[in-house]
Amino acid sequence: MISVEGLTKRYGDVPAVEDVSFHCAPGTVTGFLGPNGAGKSTTMRMICGLTPPSSGTATVQGVPYGRIANPGRHVGVLLDAAAQHAGRTGRETLALTAMLTGVGRDRAGAMLDLVGLSGRPARRRVAGYSLGMRQRLGIAQALVGDPSVLILDEPANGLDPEGIFWMRGLLRDFADRGGTVLLSSHLLREVEAVADRFVVIAGGRIAARGTKEELLAAPGRTLVRGVDGAALGAALAGAGLRPRPDTGGAFLVEAPAEAVGRAAASAGVVLLELREAGGGGLEELFLSLTASGGRPSGTPVPSPHGLEGASL
CATH class of the missing domain: 3.30.70.100 (Alpha-Beta Plaits)
Incomplete structure (x- = not known):
């Protein structure tokens, strides 16, 4: 479960995110959609405790991210596929993550198989990876700890059509097994095929939220x-x-x-x-x-608690 209530972030007098609220329930994929610069990444960084909010709260599994003991065992996060040590190999990257999260080293090999980086790619240094390979490695790293929640910021960037199709299947399977997925993108078609619910943000504010049918x-x-x-x-x-x-x-x-x-x-x-x-x-x-950078006049934004009696 991810719960966001009234999150606001201001840089001086400039609001980057303003009064953002939504929930992501277990067993669902929530597509977090909006144009570039809409506030998606800032919101996700606040959820993960990397950016302090000016006001509002965000919790994962009922507590702020920063208070989760060994968070990698509960929450898998991919916010920037480029933020990986370029001098390590793919296998070394996952082996270190497995060690830090307290899972067996064999988990690293299983995740490399899962994302299609086993064999020769696993032995290559990350500096030689394409963006798509880094995205796959980042997804594997998020999954190493066998978490129940995934928070992924633009994970399809750099993936080819086959890779996007693979990622959709992976996330759908994760949610169908009871996991919670928050998936951001500025491209609707990347997530429309996999998301159960949508949160649309524009100009730092929620423009709409709900299932496709509700919207x-x-x-x-x-x-x-x-x-x-x-x-x-x-x-x-x-x-x-x-x-x-x-x-x-x-x-x-x-x-x-x-x-x-x-x-x-x-x-x-x-x-x-x-x-x-x-x-x-x-x-x-x-x-x-x-198009106008915010919610059009008259567009309903249901309460995060008011959609079919369930959370987003």
Whole structure:
């Protein structure tokens, strides 16, 4: 279980993360999504005790990470695949991790087999590894202690399509055996196939959270296009509907189609298109949530305790 409550991090007057709350339950993969610079890595560093929060709390298995005795036996962490000793071989890296966490040295060999780095790659120095190989080694290192929780920041970076498919299967199996996975990415399609739930962050704030079905069920998103785009935008803004430009001169509006149509009609704007948004599925929703750097007006953000009575 991972529990994040009101996490905030400010650097001077600049908020990097603000009032972020979500839960990750055992047996689930939570996709932590957002564009580059949205606050994903800062949030994960606060969860792992590497960055002190300005306010709020984060716990893993009910306690702050820094208070977990021998944390590698409980929490597997990969925050930066490049942060590995370049002079050690892959086998030496995992053997040292196994020794420090108190598991048998044979665990290192088993993990090298699991991630596809046994044999000659295991004897190579990390300095000669590609980014994809370092990612595989980092995942193996996170798993050495046989933890019940995994926290992985952009683990698919550098992996080829086969590697991404392999990683999805590995994480799905881990969760299906009762593990908890928090997986960050700025690329939706990397995690959509494996995640049970999603937390979307933009501009340091939570933009949305829930299952795919819950996110797509959010009502009142309308796409509208008019003959005179400027006049349409002004009419919608004048009605307090806060339009956001979309492709091809259209606008996305967080309001029912009827309200959008009435606002255009009152201003005498001729419409070319008026329909419920969402035909693009989760990808369209993700892009609309993150395009403006924060949560659009009217987008529901359920309580972290209020999704089907379970935690994220």
